[in-house]
Amino acid sequence: MKTQLLKITFVALATLLSVNICKAQQYINSSTTTGSTTIGYTCYNYFDNNTAANISPTPVGSTTNSIILPSAAANNLSVVGTSGSCLESNKVSTPIDATVNYIPNAADKTTYAANLNTQDWEWSLLYKATTLPSQTAPGSGAAGIAGLIYTPLVGTSNNWRYWLHATTATVTTATQGFVLMQTSDGYLHVYVADGNTYDKPIELLVSKAALAVNTTYCIKIQRLINGTWNMYLDPYTTTVTQAQTLQQTRVSSDGYGISLAYKNSILQASQSSATAGTYKFDETHMYTRYLYFAPMTTAAQGVTQSPLYAGETPVILYGIQVFTRGNYDFTQIYINETDNSYFRSNFVNNGDPVNLYETQNPVLSLTGATLISNNLQLNNGSGAQAQITAYTSPFVSMGNVDGSLSNPGNYFIETSMASTINVPAPATMSFGTVSSVVDGTTGSPISTGQFSNGTPPAGTGTIGTGTVYDWIGGTAGNAYTTAANWHQGVAPSATDIVNFGVNYSFTTANSPNFGANTTVGQIYVGKNGGNQVSFNMYSTGGSGAAYSYTTTNGISLAAGANLSLGGYSSGKLATFITKGTSTAASTSIIIPTNTTFTQSGTFTLQSDASGTANIGILTNSTISGTFNVQRYVTGGTAAYRTWRLMSSPINNGSSAFNFANLQQTLIVTGLGGASSGFDPPSSWNATSYTANGVTVLFYNEPAAQSAKNDFLSLTTNPSTTTKPIGTGFYFYYRGDRTHNLVNKIVRVGGSYAIPESTTTLWTGTLNSGNISPAISYTNNVGSTDNGYNLIGNPYPCTIDWTKITFTAGKFTINPLYTGVPTLWGYDPTINSTNPAGVGNSTNHIAVGQGFFVQATGTGGAITFTENTKDVAYADQPTGSKLLLSVIQPKTDPYIQLEMIRDSANADFAYIRFDANANPKFNIADDIQDVNGDGQNVFFGSLTTDSVEVALNSLPLTTHTSVFLSANATTTGAFSIKRTDLVNISSAYDVFLMDHYTKDSLDLRLHDTYTFNTTNDPASYGNSRFELVLRIKPLPPYQLLSFTGQHVSAGNQLNWKTANENYYTTFQLQRSQDDGKTFSSLTTMQSDSSGAYTFTDKAAGKDTAMYRLMQSDVNNNITYSSIVILSTTGSLVQFKVYPNPASSYIQFQTNSVVNPPLKLNIYNSIGSIVKTTTFSANTGTQDLSGLINGTYILELIDVNTKKSLGTAKFSKF
Known part of the structure; x- marks a missing residue:
C-alpha cells in the first residue's frame, strides 16, 4: 500500500522511500544487461519492499510528509490484498514538491534523453482518488500560467499535478515541461507549459470521459519522436493492468519550443482531509518504447520444415516473434521475401494471397490463433505487405522487470500446398527481415531507430519431389502395393507421402496389409471418420513372415486419430520404424500389438487443453528410442500459480527419471541457485535476485505430522537427481520459461506475473510394462498422515484407476466404489486435495498426473500394468479433470x-x-x-x-x-x-x-x-x-382402492392412493395357503402418481390371496383388504344378501354346482374368521361374534378344493 501526497519531486521521493523500503526505484539500460531484447532505457518505481530493483538512483531536491508511504497492504493499488505500498497524499499546511530523476546517470541522459525527440517515451502509473480535484483548466496569459505553475498548492485544497518532464528540480517561474493533471470535472489532461512565455498552456490531450472516484485507473501517456502524443486509459482489474484504450491522439509538434532535455519528474499533491489517501499513485514508470522482431523458423517453433509436398496443409512458412516495450497498433508490416522458380505458384490459389495470423502461443499453430489477413501478398523480391487496419487488439506492454522487452504475441504466415506440383523441384523461398512497420495512431512508418530485427533466417523453404497418395482400400485383400487401393490409382514409392484417413475415410477392415518390407517418405494419419487405422504388417492371412514399415521423414497423427500397429502373432513380430520428425497430436492414440516399435528420429506426443496423445496397451510389443511427451498445464489467472501433483511418463535410464526435463519448459528454482543447476541462469540477468524458493517437493511418509518434515525438497542438481518411475511429486507452477521470467520469480508491484498455460516436456524412454512404486507405512502415534504415499501415473497414456492391482486389506478403500483404494488428487482450480467423488473428479488419470493413496499397514503394494491403460477417447481427461482423482457412481443419497x-x-x-x-x-x-x-x-x-x-x-x-x-x-x-x-x-x-x-x-x-x-x-x-x-410435516396418506383381476398374463393388482408423495413404500404380498401366511411379491417406492399396478405372472395355484402392505416415512405400517383371484378363470357367480347385514347373510349360486360347498369368511387382514359347509347351492350364514367391518366371502368346492368365487359384504 502507499502513502499520501501534497507535492512530490520524485528525486526527494527516493530519500523518503529509503526509510520504508529497499530499492524503491530501479533503472536499466541496454548496457546494464545483455541479450538482444534488452534495448533502450527503463525506470520503474513500484514503492514495494519486494521489487527486483538493482541500482538506486541518487535523490535530488527535497521531500516532505505531504507524501507518505505506509506499508499496509490495503494501500497497494496494483493488486488489492497483496503486500506492497503506494504513494498517498497527506494533509500539510505547505505542500512541497516531491521530485525523482528517472535518469540519474549523466551518461544515460546523454544517450537517451538529451533530447526527448531521439526516442519514443512512455510514462505510466496507477491512480485512484476519493475526491475530485478543485482545480480548473488553466486560463490564458500570465494568470493562467500562474494557476498552473506559480500558485503553490495549499493544504486546504484537493489537487494534484504530475510533471512528466520538468526542466527544474522544483517548480519555479522558469520551469518548462509537460504536466498531467485532473480537473474538477473529472477529466484527465496533459498540458505543455513554458513559464518563460507567460502564455496560455497548450492542451495536448484530454480523456474521453471523466474518471470516477474510488476507482483505480491505469494511465499511460505516450510521446513519439515526431511530437505525436497519445493518452491511454482503463479501469484497473486483475486482467487489465496496463492502459490500452486510446483516449486521444495529437499528431503534431508539442506547440512550443521548450527544452526537451529531460531533467526530472515532479509530483505535487494537496488535500484538505486529515485522513491520508485522498489521492493515491502507484507503479510510476518512465521508459523508451521499442519494438523488436525475431524470426521463427524451426520445427520446435511450429514452422513447417522443408521439403514441402503437394497437398500438404496447413503449411506455416514463417513466423515472427514480436518483442515490445510500450503500446503499439500496427496497420502495415513489410517482410522481405524472395523466391525462385515461382515457388508461390505451388500454393493453393496459385500462390496469392496467403494468410497472416497472430497468436500468443510460442509454438505456432492455427489452434487459438487469430486471422488478421487472408490477403497477404507475397511480392517476389519487393516484400510481403499485410493490411491490418481492421485489427483491434494492439500490443500493450511495459516490458519485463529486468529491462528486457516482453513478448505479447507472434505473427505467422500460413498457406496450403496445391494438390499437384507445377514446376520442377527444387523451388525455393526465403524470408528476410521486417523492413517497415506503419504505426496505427500516426499512419506513418515507425522510425527505424525505434525497432529492429533479429538475424534473418539462413534456411530456405524447398518444395520436395514427393507426391501425396491417399489410401482407400477395399481391393485385392487390401494389399499396400495394389494401385486400386490408392485414390490416385498408383501405389506410392519410397520417397512419397501417404495419407490414411486424412482426405478419404475407410473401414478398419479395409486397412492396409503389407506383403513385404516397405519404406515411405512420410505418413499422415487422420481421424478416418472415427474408424481405427491398422497397419497390418504381415502377409494376407498371416501365413508368411512379419514385415517392417519405415518412414524416413516421420509420421504425423491428427487429433483424434487411432492407429493400430499389428504383427500377426506373438511369434511373428512386425517392425515399425520412424525416422525424421514425428508428432502425435492431442487425443491421438497408438496401440502396438505384436510389434517392435523403433523410434530413431524425433517423436513428440503432443498435449493441449483437449487432452494428450496416448501410447496404448503394449500387447507383446516393445517401444525403443527417445520420445518427447508433453503435458498441458492450465494457466491464465493468478490462482493457477500454485502447486501441482505430477509424475513422469518417461525414464532416463535405470527405471528412474531426472528433473532436468522440467527445465525444458518450466522454471525450477531451488537452494543453491544457478550454481546447483537451478533457475534463474545468468542469461536471465536475474542473479542479484533471491530466487531460491523450492519448486519440487517429495512427500515423506515416515515423518510424523508434528515433525514438520512431511515434505522433502529437491536440493541437488535437477539433471543428476533421479527418482524411481511411478513416484509422484509436488511442483510449484509459475508458468512458462519464456515470458516475464523475472516477474515470475519476484514480485513486481506487489504481485507476480500471471502464469500462462503451457506444456511440460519429458524427454526419454517411454515407461512400459509392470511398474510398482514404493509404498510405505509408518505408525506414528497421534499422526493423521500415517500411510499416505505420493505416487503417479507412470505411462504415456491415461490410466483407469479401477484396473490397478493392489494388496487387499492394505489400503483405504473408496466407500463409493467397493474394492478400489481411495485416491487423492490435487485440484489447482480450487486449491485443495480432494478424494474420490468430491469436486471435479474422474477415475481416468491423465498422463503426468500425481496422486496420493493411503496404506493402512505394512506390506502393501500397488502395481500398474499395461491393462491399466485406457485409450477410449471418451475417457480422456480434459479441462478441470486433467489433474484429479476418482469419481464413482453415486447411488446413495x-x-x-x-x-x-x-x-x-x-x-x-x-x-x-x-x-x-x-x-x-x-x-x-x-x-x-x-x-x-x-x-x-x-x-x-x-x-x-x-x-x-x-x-x-x-x-x-x-x-x-x-x-x-x-x-x-x-x-x-x-x-x-x-x-x-x-x-x-x-x-x-x-x-x-x-x-x-x-x-x-x-x-x-x-x-x-x-x-x-x-x-x-x-x-x-x-x-x-x-x-x-x-x-417435514406431511398430509395423511390414504389408500383409495385395492382391486384385482385375472388377465392373460396372470393376476393383475391395481391400487389408487392419495398423499403418498415419493416417500411411501408398497409391498405386495401373496398367500397360497388360504391366508395362513403371506410372502412378499414385490416392493415398490411411490412416485406421487396416485395409481400403481403389478401383474403376478406366476401365482402357481388356481387361487391366490393378495394384500398390500404400506409403509410411510415414519415406518407406520398398514394393510389393505384381501383380494382373492383364481388363475383358472372358472369362477362361479353368486349372490349375497342382505348387504350390508347385521345378524346373517344368505348366498345363492347363479348356476348349479355339485355340493357340498364350503363358505369361508375373511377379515381385512386375510384371516379366516368363520367356516361353514353347505349341502345345497344356497344357504344362510350366522354372523354372530363378528365385529362391524368389511369382510370377504369365498365359496369353495369341497370335492375339488377349488375356489368358486369371492364376494364382499359389510356388517353393521
Missing part, C-alpha cells in the same frame, strides 16, 4: 457443498447417507480431508466424534445433523453453494443453519448462502454452520 471465496479459491464437502454407516469416523466409510499446500479455503464436515472429513458417511434418520468446518487464511466475504442434492427423499427439509447470525437457508429452494468472516473466532471454524435434515 448425498449432498455436496462448496465453500467459495472467489472463482479461483474454493473447497468441497460431501455428505453421503447410508443406513449401515457409522456416524463416527470409520476408515471404511469416510475419507479424511487432506489440505493442499497453498490452499487458502478449508471446508469439510465433522463426524460425530469431531473428525474433519471430505466424505462423510452416516445414516439418515428422522432428524439428522452434520456440523461443517469452514475456515480460510484471510477474513472476508465467502459463500456456501449447494452443488448436488441427490436421492434425498422430498419428505425431508434440508437446511443450512448459521449459528453465528441466527439465520438459515432452505437448500431445496436456494443453492447459495453468502456470509462474512471476521477476526471473531465464532465467525469461522467448526461450530458456525450446521447441515440439518428433518422430516
